[in-house]
Amino acid sequence: MGKTVEFIFDFASPNGYMAHCVLPDIARRTGAEIKITPCLLGGLFKLTGNQAPMTAFGDIKGKLAYEGLETRRFIAKHGLSQYRHNPHFPINTLLIMRGLIAARRMGVEGPYTRAVFAGMWERGLKMDDPAVVAQALTDAGLDARALLEATQDPEVKAELIANTEAAAARGAFGIPTFFVGDEIFFGKERLGQVEEELAS
Numbered sequence: 001m002g003k004t005v006e007f008i009f010d011f012a013s014p015n016g017y018m019a020h021c022v023l024p025d026i027a028r029r030t031g032a033e034i035k036i037t038p039c040l041l042g043g044l045f046k047l048t049g050n051q052a053p054m055t056a057f058g059d060i061k062g063k064l065a066y067e068g069l070e071t072r073r074f075i076a077k078h079g080l081s082q083y084r085h086n087p088h089f090p091i092n093t094l095l096i097m098r099g100l101i102a103a104r105r106m107g108v109e110g111p112y113t114r115a116v117f118a119g120m121w122e123r124g125l126k127m128d129d130p131a132v133v134a135q136a137l138t139d140a141g142l143d144a145r146a147l148l149e150a151t152q153d154p155e156v157k158a159e160l161i162a163n164t165e166a167a168a169a170r171g172a173f174g175i176p177t178f179f180v181g182d183e184i185f186f187g188k189e190r191l192g193q194v195e196e197e198l199a200s
Helices: 015-028 041-048 063-078 096-108 109-121 131-141 144-150 154-170 186-199
Strands: 006-009 035-038 176-182 183-186
Touching: 006 015, 015 035, 015 063, 015 109, 015 186, 035 096, 035 154, 041 154, 063 186, 096 109, 096 131, 096 144, 096 154, 109 131, 131 144, 176 186, 183 186
Parallel strands: 006 035
Antiparallel strands: 006 176, 176 183
């Protein structure tokens, strides 16, 4: 039986988008299964005392410029030509992350994830505006009304909180985080190590 890579995930992270684009090829090469665990990045930050890179590294000479260079290299290496920085960044993803939990329960996780990622990191939409989210989901042929109503379900809300707390308890502090068994890997730059672990 093949191994599983668990992907701790929030739409808020551009690096999460890039990892999501690259991970399927790794899974195909290694015969691994991808398990997406929706977590709230803001919740992880609060639980672990972490900060967004713009805040954490803003005063370090050259650090953010290097982060940008590394991102451009990653995009070029993996042909992620559809990626666009979202002009509304940072975006509060509470609604769309609850929506992902709801979409999974409704059996439309794949189409929902593609639609929201396209809105966030390809189309540059303001994906914390419920009307904008509804239109993006409708454009993708999804039942936007049912999905958005389900984001208010107490069980959906509780599952997202529980996922976030469990991820922090296991050692996650940001997005993207990957687990192969009990081995933790953080950041899109560790995907090579993830692949090595899956192939071992």
